[in-house]
Amino acid sequence: MAELDVIQKKILEEVADLHDVPEGAYNIRANGASAARNTTANIDIVSKTDKPGIDIIIKPGTKKESVHIPVVLSESGLKDMVYNDFYIGDDADVIIVAGCGISNCGDQDSQHDGIHTFHVGKNAKVRYVEKHYGEGTGKGARILNPVTEVYQEEGSYVYMEMVQIKGVDSTNRTNIAELADGARLEIHEALLTHGSQEAISDYKVALNGKKSSADVISRSVAKEESVQSFSVSIEGNNECSGHASCDAIIMDQAKVIAIPRLDANNVDAALIHEAAIGKIAGDQLMKLMSLGLTEEEAEEQIVAGFLR
Amino acid sequence: MLEIKNLSYKVDDENESDGIKDIIDGLDLTVEDGKFVVITGPNGGGKSSLAKLIMGINPATDGQIILDGEDITKKSITERAKMGVSFAFQAPVHFKGIKVIDLLRIAAGEKISLDLACEYLSRVGLCAKDYVEREVNGSLSGGELKRIEIATVLARGTKLSIFDEPEAGIDLWSFQNLIKVFENMRKTVNGTIIVISHQERILNIADEIVVIENGKVKMQGSREDVLPQLLGTSNASQIACEKLGGDL
Ligand SMILES: Nc1ncnc2c1ncn2[C@@H]1O[C@H](COP(=O)(O)OP(=O)(O)OP(=O)(O)O)[C@@H](O)[C@H]1O
Ligand SMILES: [Mg+2]
Numbered sequence: 001m002a003e004l005d006v007i008q009k010k011i012l013e014e015v016a017d018l019h020d021v022p023e024g025a026y027n028i029r030a031n032g033a034s035a036a037r038n039t040t041a042n043i044d045i046v047s048k049t050d051k052p053g054i055d056i057i058i059k060p061g062t063k064k065e066s067v068h069i070p071v072v073l074s075e076s077g078l079k080d081m082v083y084n085d086f087y088i089g090d091d092a093d094v095i096i097v098a099g100c101g102i103s104n105c106g107d108q109d110s111q112h113d114g115i116h117t118f119h120v121g122k123n124a125k126v127r128y129v130e131k132h133y134g135e136g137t138g139k140g141a142r143i144l145n146p147v148t149e150v151y152q153e154e155g156s157y158v159y160m161e162m163v164q165i166k167g168v169d170s171t172n173r174t175n176i177a178e179l180a181d182g183a184r185l186e187i188h189e190a191l192l193t194h195g196s197q198e199a200i201s202d203y204k205v206a207l208n209g210k211k212s213s214a215d216v217i218s219r220s221v222a223k224e225e226s227v228q229s230f231s232v233s234i235e236g237n238n239e240c241s242g243h244a245s246c247d248a249i250i251m252d253q254a255k256v257i258a259i260p261r262l263d264a265n266n267v268d269a270a271l272i273h274e275a276a277i278g279k280i281a282g283d284q285l286m287k288l289m290s291l292g293l294t295e296e297e298a299e300e301q302i303v304a305g306f307l308r
Numbered sequence: 309m310l311e312i313k314n315l316s317y318k319v320d321d322e323n324e325s326d327g328i329k330d331i332i333d334g335l336d337l338t339v340e341d342g343k344f345v346v347i348t349g350p351n352g353g354g355k356s357s358l359a360k361l362i363m364g365i366n367p368a369t370d371g372q373i374i375l376d377g378e379d380i381t382k383k384s385i386t387e388r389a390k391m392g393v394s395f396a397f398q399a400p401v402h403f404k405g406i407k408v409i410d411l412l413r414i415a416a417g418e419k420i421s422l423d424l425a426c427e428y429l430s431r432v433g434l435c436a437k438d439y440v441e442r443e444v445n446g447s448l449s450g451g452e453l454k455r456i457e458i459a460t461v462l463a464r465g466t467k468l469s470i471f472d473e474p475e476a477g478i479d480l481w482s483f484q485n486l487i488k489v490f491e492n493m494r495k496t497v498n499g500t501i502i503v504i505s506h507q508e509r510i511l512n513i514a515d516e517i518v519v520i521e522n523g524k525v526k527m528q529g530s531r532e533d534v535l536p537q538l539l540g541t542s543n544a545s546q547i548a549c550e551k552l553g554g555d556l
Contacts, residue, residue, distance in 0.1 A: 219404075247404070286365050287401040289385040290394070291415045291460060301414065305405030 004028070004035060007103050008072045014133040014166075015099025016070040022097075026068040027054055032080045035072075043067055043094075053083030053115075056096075060089030060121060070099045071114065076106020076140050081113045090121035090153075096128045100144055102168070104136035111143040118148070120183075123155040130160070134167030141169040149176045152183035154209065160187045164199065165307065173201045179240075181209035189218040190307045193226035193254070203232040207240035207269070216244040221303050222254035233261035236269025246275040249306060251299075310339040310362070310468060310500065315371035317357055317523075331357045333523035334371070339500055339516075341467075344490065346514035347504045348538070354523040355504045356398050359470045362502075363395040364388045375468070394464045398472035398504070400457040402445045408456055409440040415463040428459045431489055433482040450477040462489070467499040475507050487513060511535055 004012070008030055016022070025043035028036040034054075039045050042062040046055045056067055073080060088094065104110040120126055134142035150158055164171060177185050185205065193199050205214045214234060222228045234242035246258040260273040280302050288298035314334050321329035332354050339345050347355050360366040362373060364385040373381045380388055403411070412425045426436030432455040442448060444456060454477050461469050471490075475483060487509065490501060503510055511517060517534040519527040527534055 281401075283397075283401045284403055286385060287397065288414060290363055290365070290389050291411075291464065292386065292389040292417055293414060294386050301406065301410070302403065305403055305407075305410065308405045 004030060004072070005074070007074050011072045011074065011101030011103055011133060011135070012070055012099075014135075015072075015101040015131045016068055016097050022066070022068040024066045024068070025056070026070075027056075029069070029071045029080075029082065031073060031075045031078055040065060048083060048085075051083055052081060053085070056084065056086045058086070058088045058092050058094055060091055062089065062092040062094060064093060066095040066097065068097045070097070070101070071112055073100075073102040073104070073110050073112055076104050076110055076136075076138055077108030079109075079111045082115070084114065084116045086116065086118045088118065088120045088124045088126055091123050092121065093125040094127075096126060097130075098128065099131040099133070100146070101133040102136070102142040102144070104134070104140045104142050105138045106136075107139040109141040109143055111141075111145070113145040113147070115147040116149070118150045118152075118158070120150065120152045120156040120158055122153045124153075125157045126159070128158065128160045130162045132162075132164035132168050132171065134169065136167075142167060143170045144168050145172045147174045147176075150178070150185065152177065152179045152185060152212075154180045155182040156180075157184045158186070160185070161190075162188070163190045165190065165192045168199075169195075169197050171199045171201075173199075175201075175203045177203075177205045177214065179205070179207050179209050179212040179214065181211060181238075183209055183212045185214040185216075187214075187216045189216075189220070191218070191220040191228065192223070192303070192307060193221075193228055194223040195226060196224075197226040198228075199226070200229045201231070203244070204235075205233070205242065206235045206237060207242055208237045209240070210238050211240065212238065213241045214243070216242075218246045218248075219307055220247075220256070221249045221251070221307060222256050223251045225253050227255045227257075229257040229259070231259040231261070232273070233263065234271055234273075235263040235265065236271050237265045239266060239268035240270070242269070242271045244273045246277075247306075248277040249303065250277055250279055309341055309376060310337075311372075311374040312337040312358075312362075313372045313374070315358075315361060315373065316369045317354075317361055317366055318369040331523055332361060335520075335524055337518060337525055337528070339502065341500055342494070342498055343500055343515045344494055344513065345500070345502045345516045345518060346511050347502060347518045347520055348506060348511060349520040349526065353521045355520050356472055357523075358520065359395060359472050359502070359504060362388075362468075362470060363393055365395075389464075389466075392466040392468055392499075394461045394466045394469045396457045396461045396469075396471045396474060398476070400444075400453040402453075403443070404445060406444050407440070408442050408444055411444055411456065411460055412440075412463050415460040417464075420463070425463075428463050429456070431462060431485075431492075432456070432459045433485050434459070451479060451482075454478055455482070458486070458489070462493065465496070465499075468502070469493065469499060470502045470504075472504045473506070474503060475505060475510060483509065508539070511538070
C-alpha cells in the first residue's frame, strides 16, 4: 500500500480494523481514486466505465471469503461519490466490510456518498459490516451519505451491521430492501452523535416473499446539541414477519425523532414496531456509582454497553 | 463504626395532611464494626429508605450519618462507595449491553480475571461460565439477577456491606449457601454486614437485630433478646388479616 500515508492508514484501522493489506479480495479507495485492489479466484472486482465505482462479482457457491472495500478521505474539500454494485452468487457465504473514514484538517467540507447495491442470490448468506469514522481539527465538516439497496432472492440471508460512533458531522443514510420467499434480513445500527452533529437514518423494507422476515434494530445515543432522526417503514406484502425497534438514549440538549411505519398488505403479515427514547435511567447511574464510579464514568459505561 | 443520629427523610406527599411524608423520622442507630446486623420490620416501615440514605441514594432531610468518625451525610454516592460502603439493591437494576463480567469488574475496581469473576459467581451459586458473558437485563431470571447483585457486593469486599432482602426470590438450596456467603464475608473482610430481611433463618444468624417501623427504630438488641419477642407476637399474621379486612 505505497499510496497510503500515515493518516490514511490510521483511518483504515478505525473503519475496517485493518492494520495492513487485508486477506482476500479488497479495493481501497483513497481521496476519490482506487489505491489498491486484489481479486481472488471467486471474487472479481471491476471498475465501472460509465460512472465512478466498482462491480464486485462473487461466484455462486463461494464460501468463507471476505471482501474489504474501505474508503478513506484525507483531503479537505473533497466531494466523493461512488457506486458499488455487489453481485452475490447463489449459495455463496461471504463477509463484506465497507468502512468510510474522513480526516478533515482543513476548513472545507469533505463528503463521501457511497451507493451500495446488493443483488443477493438464492440461499446466499452475506454479513455486511459498515463503520463510519471522522477525525480532524479543521472547521470543514465531515459528511457521509450512504445508500444501500438490498435485493434478496429466495432463501437468502443478509446481516448488516452499521456503526457510526465518532466524528461524523452529518449523515443521511438511506436503506432499501426487497425480500423474496423465505429471505431474511437483519439490520443492527449503532449510532452516537455529539456536538452539533446530525444523523438521519431512513429504512424501507418490503417483505414481498412468502415467509420472508426482517429485523431492523437501532441503538443510538444523542449527546449535547446533536439531532437524530430514525424512520423505518416495513411493508408486509405476503405471509411474513417484520420487526423494527428504535432504542435511544438522549442526553443534554439533544433531539431524537423516531418515525415508525408499518404497512400490512396481507392478512398473514405480522409486523411489530417498538420505539423507546429516554435519558439514562437514574437507578442505572446510582447502581454504578454505588460500585465506586463517578457519575461521568457511570454514564460512559452505560453508553458503551448500550452501543455494543 | 456507623452512627446514625436523628436522621430524617421527608418527601412531598399530597395524601398527607401537611403535604409531607416522614419516611424516616428522627432515627438513631449505632452499628459496631464487625457485626452482623439484621434489620427487619413491617413492609413500608422504611428499611430500604434507610439503606439508601446510608449509601447516599436518598438525600437526608435532617440528621447525620457518621462512618468511622467522619460525617458522610453530604457526601456523594461515589465518595461513600470509595470510603467502603456497598449496597445490594432490593430490586436489581437492568442494563442494556452491560455484561455480568463488566459489572463484576466495575465492582472490583480492576480488570479481574475470568477465574476470579467465576469464583464470585459460584459463591452465590451460579454456574459461572454460563453467566459471565450474559447481559444484566430482563433475560436473566429474578433469582439470577439477585445473585449477581450479591456477587457485585462480594467483589467489592468493603468494610460496610448492606444487602436489601438478599434472600428474596432465591431458592431453598441456595439459601443455605447464601448464609455461608455472609458468614464467610464476616471472616474474610472482617467488615460490618447489614442485611435487611424478613427471614427467620437470617435473623437466626444475626449478632444484632434492629426492628424498624414507621421510620423509627422500634427495637434493637442482641438476637437472644429481640428474636423471642419478635416470634412471640402474632404480629405478622394479625397485620396481614387487618390489611385484608378479616378477623383472626
Ligand atoms: N420517593 C418516595 N416517595 C413517596 N413515598 C416513598 C418514597 N420512597 C419510599 N416511600 C414510601 O416510604 C415507605 C417506606 O418504604 P421502604 O421501601 O423504605 O419500606 P421497606 O421497609 O423497605 O418495606 P419492604 O419490607 O416492603 O421492602 C413506604 O410507604 C413507601 O411507599
Ligand atoms: Mg424494602
